Amino acid sequence: DVKVTQSSRYLVKRTGEKVFLECVQDMDHENMFWYRQDPGLGLRLIYFSYDVKMKEKGDIPEGYSVSREKKERFSLILESASTNQTSMYLCASSLGDRGRLPPLPSGNTIYFGEGSWLTVV
Amino acid sequence: AQKVTQAQTEISVVEKEDVTLDCVYETRDTTYYLFWYKQPPSGELVFLIRRNSFDEQNEISGRYSWNFQKSTSSFNFTITASQVVDSAVYFCALSEANAGNMLTFGGGTRLMVKP
Numbered sequence: 460d461v462k463v464t465q466s467s468r469y470l471v472k473r474t475g476e477k478v479f480l481e482c483v484q485d486m487d488h489e490n491m492f493w494y495r496q497d498p499g500l501g502l503r504l505i506y507f508s509y510d511v512k513m514k515e516k517g518d519i520p521e522g523y524s525v526s527r528e529k530k531e532r533f534s535l536i537l538e539s540a541s542t543n544q545t546s547m548y549l550c551a552s553s554l555g556d557r558g559r560l561p562p563l564p565s566g567n568t569i570y571f572g573e574g575s576w577l578t579v580v
Numbered sequence: 581a582q583k584v585t586q587a588q589t590e591i592s593v594v595e596k597e598d599v600t601l602d603c604v605y606e607t608r609d610t611t612y613y614l615f616w617y618k619q620p621p622s623g624e625l626v627f628l629i630r631r632n633s634f635d636e637q638n639e640i641s642g643r644y645s646w647n648f649q650k651s652t653s654s655f656n657f658t659i660t661a662s663q664v665v666d667s668a669v670y671f672c673a674l675s676e677a678n679a680g681n682m683l684t685f686g687g688g689t690r691l692m693v694k695p
Contacts (some may be wrong), residue, residue, distance in 0.1 A: 468623075492682070499589065501671060501685035502625075517682065530633035549625065568615075568630055569683060 482550030489555025586686035603672030
């Protein structure tokens, strides 16, 4: 079974703090994603990565950055947390389309972690 | 631009009732994929089904069935004889041909099944 693990389930941080959310997948997937989930808005894509050291902005990248130094690990960074970043964050991964750039659609299933609840006070 | 609409934000049924969750999508692409995910209280999204735009066959899996209608841009999900364990938030999602594997999600429908 695919496993996507998010290191922290619940975090409380202060405004202005730097926050790291870590995600690890164990299925050698090329693609990794960070979403945030807010009531009524569904899931919105923050960033995704289709290879080590590669990243692409999603729909709402402002206030976030990411790091992918190893294939299995994708980190989301809030440089200076703000209260409007209080949310649930979901990491996900999927197979890529090997050898093709940028990633072309294959309808590969995306597997999600359990989510990290972040509260910024 | 792609868009997914789940008009029902919350549905409440009594156990053993059938329930249909609606999903309407917008896309300009002819090649796309549609998904349904279940999010139980534990938080993770559990993959239920993927359907590509060239396959309009309906699908049944146990008590779950899906009705894909390109003419109305809908991909509805029906649970037959609902059970308390079906209580969750359900998301419909769309992935377009020119958007890689990025998913656009609907707002989700919270289903509450009461005993």
